[in-house]
Amino acid sequence: MRDVTPAAALRRRSFLKYSGALGAAAALSSSLSACSSGPESTNDTGDGKGGKNGTLTAVIGYGNDGSWDPTQTASAFSMAANNHIYEGLLDTDPISREPYAALATEVPSDLSGTSWKFELRAGATFHDGRPVTADDVVFVFDRILDPKTQTLAKGFFAGWLQDVRKIDARNVELVLKFPFPEGISRLTLAKIMPKHVFSRPGAWDDAIKGKAVGSGPYRQAAHHPKSNTTFEAFADYNGPRKAAFQKMNWLTIVDAAPRVAKISGASAGAQIADNIPYANIEQLKKSGLTVQGGAGMNNLFLMFNTRHKPFDDVRVRQALHYAIDTDKMVEVALKGHGRASTSFLNESNPGYRPAKTVYGYDPEKAKKLLKEAGVKGLKIEILAVNVSWIVDCLPTVKASWDAIGVETTLAPQETTAVFTKMDQKQDYQVVAAASNPNQFGLDADLIMHYNYGPQNLWMGYARWAGDSVAKKLFKDMDQATREADADRKKTMIQDYIDIVAEQAVLYPVVHTELMTAWDPKKLAGIRAQPYPGINLLQAKWA
Numbered sequence: 001m002r003d004v005t006p007a008a009a010l011r012r013r014s015f016l017k018y019s020g021a022l023g024a025a026a027a028l029s030s031s032l033s034a035c036s037s038g039p040e041s042t043n044d045t046g047d048g049k050g051g052k053n054g055t056l057t058a059v060i061g062y063g064n065d066g067s068w069d070p071t072q073t074a075s076a077f078s079m080a081a082n083n084h085i086y087e088g089l090l091d092t093d094p095i096s097r098e099p100y101a102a103l104a105t106e107v108p109s110d111l112s113g114t115s116w117k118f119e120l121r122a123g124a125t126f127h128d129g130r131p132v133t134a135d136d137v138v139f140v141f142d143r144i145l146d147p148k149t150q151t152l153a154k155g156f157f158a159g160w161l162q163d164v165r166k167i168d169a170r171n172v173e174l175v176l177k178f179p180f181p182e183g184i185s186r187l188t189l190a191k192i193m194p195k196h197v198f199s200r201p202g203a204w205d206d207a208i209k210g211k212a213v214g215s216g217p218y219r220q221a222a223h224h225p226k227s228n229t230t231f232e233a234f235a236d237y238n239g240p241r242k243a244a245f246q247k248m249n250w251l252t253i254v255d256a257a258p259r260v261a262k263i264s265g266a267s268a269g270a271q272i273a274d275n276i277p278y279a280n281i282e283q284l285k286k287s288g289l290t291v292q293g294g295a296g297m298n299n300l301f302l303m304f305n306t307r308h309k310p311f312d313d314v315r316v317r318q319a320l321h322y323a324i325d326t327d328k329m330v331e332v333a334l335k336g337h338g339r340a341s342t343s344f345l346n347e348s349n350p351g352y353r354p355a356k357t358v359y360g361y362d363p364e365k366a367k368k369l370l371k372e373a374g375v376k377g378l379k380i381e382i383l384a385v386n387v388s389w390i391v392d393c394l395p396t397v398k399a400s401w402d403a404i405g406v407e408t409t410l411a412p413q414e415t416t417a418v419f420t421k422m423d424q425k426q427d428y429q430v431v432a433a434a435s436n437p438n439q440f441g442l443d444a445d446l447i448m449h450y451n452y453g454p455q456n457l458w459m460g461y462a463r464w465a466g467d468s469v470a471k472k473l474f475k476d477m478d479q480a481t482r483e484a485d486a487d488r489k490k491t492m493i494q495d496y497i498d499i500v501a502e503q504a505v506l507y508p509v510v511h512t513e514l515m516t517a518w519d520p521k522k523l524a525g526i527r528a529q530p531y532p533g534i535n536l537l538q539a540k541w542a
Contacts, residue, residue, distance in 0.1 A: 055247040056523075059262050061275025062532055064252040065225035069207035070191035071144055072151040077252060078210075079439055080533025081229060084248075085127075086191035086214035087239060089118050089137065089172075090184065094535035095294075095527050097442050099185050102239060103132060103192055103215065111181035116174040117167070123238050126194045127219040134166040139195035141174075155449055155456070156186050156440065159481055178482055182443050189440060217243040217537065228252060244525075244540040256280075256388050263289065263517055271522045274534050276515035277388065278335035284517050291517045293337060296530025297346050297447065298436040299508035300393050305428050306505060307463040310375050317504040319369035320380075320430075321359035324400045326510055333392040338512035344448070344497050346511040351444030353494045355501035359509075366404050378405075383421070384412040384432040389512065394432065397509075422461045431461070435508075438531040444493050445481055451506060452477065464505045473499050 066075030070082050083091070091102040099107050104118040124132040141164035144153045160180040165173045176183070197203060197213050210223040217239065218231040228251045233243035251270065253259040256277045263273040264287060276284065281291050302321070304311040311317060326340035339347065343355040370378070380401065384394055394410050401408040421428060437447040451458050454474045459465040465474075473496055480492035501507065516528040525539040 055249050056245040056272075056536070057270040058248065058250045058534060058536075059253050059259050059270045059273035060250050060533065061254060061256075061259055061273070062252065063226065063254060064210075064223070064229050064250070067208045068210045068212055068223075069151075069204060070189075070193065071140070071153045074152060074439065076439070076532030077229075077250070080535065081220070081231075081250065082191055082212065082214070083216075083533075083535060084218040084231060084537065085212045085216045085220055086193065087124075087216050088188040088190055088192065090187040092185050092188045092441070094529050094537075097185060099187070100240065102188075103137075107184065111184055112179055114162075114176040114179060116176070116184075118172050118174070120170040120172075121239060122170070124215050125236050126197075126215050127213050127234055128194070128197070129236070130194060130196060132192060132194075132215050133169050134172045135169075136192050136195045137172045138164050138166050139199065140190055140193050144190060153189055155453065156189050156446055157183075159449070159478070179484055180481075181486075182445060185441055185443060186446065215239075217241060218248065221247070226252065241537040245536070248536070260284070263519075268519070272516070272518035272526065272534060272536075274514070274516045274532060276517045278337050278515065281335075281515060288519070288521070289517045290520045290526070291515055292528035293513040293515045294528045294530030295339075295346065295348060295511070295513045296436065297349070297438040298512045298514050298531065299341065299346075299434065300390055300510050300512070301433060301435055301506055301508045302504075303431040303433070303458070303462050303506040304504070305430070305463055306467065308427060308429055310373060310378070311429065313373045313375075314503055315369040315373040316375055316378075318357070318359070318502075319366040319373070319404075320401065320406070321504055321507065321509070322362045322369070323366035323404045323406070324359070324397055324509055325361050326359075327361060329393050329396040329510055333389065333396060334510065334512055337515070338510045340510055341508040344451075344500050344508060345444060349442060349444060349447075351490055351493055356498040357501040357504075359504075363400070363404050370404070370406075377407075379407040379409075380429050381409045381411050382430050382432050383418055383428050384410065385415045385418050385434065386412040387415075387434050390432060390434050393510070397432065436514075436531045439533075444490075444497075445477075448477060448493065448497065448500070449481075452500065458506055462505050469499070469503060470505075473503075 060077050062076035064077040066078055067073040068078040070086055073079055087102040089102065089104040090099040090107060092099050101107055103120055103124055105121055108116050120132055126132060143149055144151060144157050145161065160177050160183055161174060162177045163175045165175065167173055194213055198207060210225065212220040217234055217237045219234045221230040221232045223229045228249055231248040233246050253262060259273055260277065260280045263270045264284065276291060284291050304317050306312050330336060330338045342358050343352055345352045382397065384390060391412050394412065398408040398410055418431065437450045440446055440450060453459060454465050464470050476496040480489055480496065483489040483492055514530055514532065518526050520542065522542050523539055524542040529535060
């Protein structure tokens with residue numbers, strides 16, 4: 001059952017429309033600045049001085065005005081911030097993705113059964129001074145598993161997690177539907193939130209707008225949508241990864257040029273920035289900054305409206321993928337920091353194998369497929385998000401499609417505009433956007449369910465969930481989730497990814513590398529991650 005209240009509709013829209021997973025900053029109404037602690041003109045934009053008693057200033061290339069509700073956000077900025085503000089029972093290392101004890105005292109040693117028990121860390125408190133209890137844990141998981149509440153996190157847990165029960169004030173039990181060892185790493189996606197704060201009327205809408213109260217090493221000090229969010233070290237934090245910076249100021253600068261300028265030169269106003277444009281890498285290195293990348297799932301994908309002819313024909317979708325000169329795209333638009341997709345998964349994913357259908361550049365095959373489908377004089381408008389690197393890639397798509405006789409028009413616009421049209425079920429032909437499920441983990445089962453499923457928003461946008469091939473695919477996906485043997489599960493996932501590749505309903509064109517730059521004279525312990533945002537839980541002043 002789906003929640004169809006207006007508030008639920010907002011929540012359903014929020015996690016994609018304001019999504020860092022879509023690789024773009026969202027634009028919320030200025031009315032949301034009501035949750036800000038001051039007008040934008042008075043906000044601290046960072047002096048860049050840093051130092052042991054100074055403020056760490058970071059530049060994030062995504063908007064801070066997306067949803068901050070940890071149960072349903074995919075916003076790059078808020079997900080990164082929430083990893084510093086909140087804790088899960090377990091959290092995962094940002095690079096290896098290995099789980100470690102966060103609010104819980106230890107990682108269970110036996111994952112073969114259907115019951116996991118956790119003891120909460122003694123003395124753990126929320127930022128308002130109230131203790132963290134089992135009631136808070138149950139409160140969060142009840143929301144995630146509630147069939148009447150549509151959240152992003154539901155897709156990560158509902159398939160395998162039956163219930164979460166309170167044993168006593170500091171102990172809880174997770175009851176699984178079947179053994180599911182992969183679920184242990186997903187517990188970081190269930191950030192524990194104070195029941196006494198977020199059970200109040202209207203509190204979930206406040207969370208969407210930016211209210212954040214957790215038990216992590218940093219507390220949110222102020223939040224100014226479209227400008228910056230500030231943090232302070234939480235003095236009563238007694239967990240494993242303590243705050244190294246007394247204060248942090250994260251600026252949201254979506255446009256590439258001012259973002260690069262903020263970290264450049266002798267008067268730089270920040271010590272670290274993510275989402276570095278490829279064209280600026282050498283410039284920043286020459287100025288003394290360290291610039292490193294992380295290759296992962298970050299991708300440009302195409303999504304077809306399968307209710308709009310001729311995109312209901314798999315041959316047409318395949319033809320348009322075969323027609324794209326991906327080598328040129330990687331060379332010109334990505335400056336070599338990417339690879340043509342050979343599977344839905346990127347090549348470094350543990351579950352990767354080349355798909356049976358690989359869309360190498362083959363314009364003659366593309367023409368043949370269009371002819372077989374009886375398609376002539378096709379005209380396409382590509383509805384695209386205006387993320388800078390996506391916009392850089394679009395001319396290659398247009399030139400490639402024009403070359404096979406498909407008259408192509410580019411229509412890049414704000415992410416909110418694109419997905420408002422999706423939510424309103426407006427007609428479209430093809431969407432080009434960015435996605436990076438690695439924000440949620442490396443688990444192939446999780447990644448595929450994020451993108452495909454009978455009640456998945458993406459499949460609703462593509463109008464494909466009712467297709468007979470889709471129905472068989474979703475059954476295969478569920479069977480793979482339940483498979484106990486790890487090797488067999490991996491093969492089953494790879495097999496159904498072959499179907500996803502063949503159907504090309506929502507499919508990546510290229511996987512790219514994300515770049516982070518920082519001042520090594522001021523910061524130590526930085527690790528570039530292959531998904532948007534930054535993680536400073538193991539960083540410190542140099």
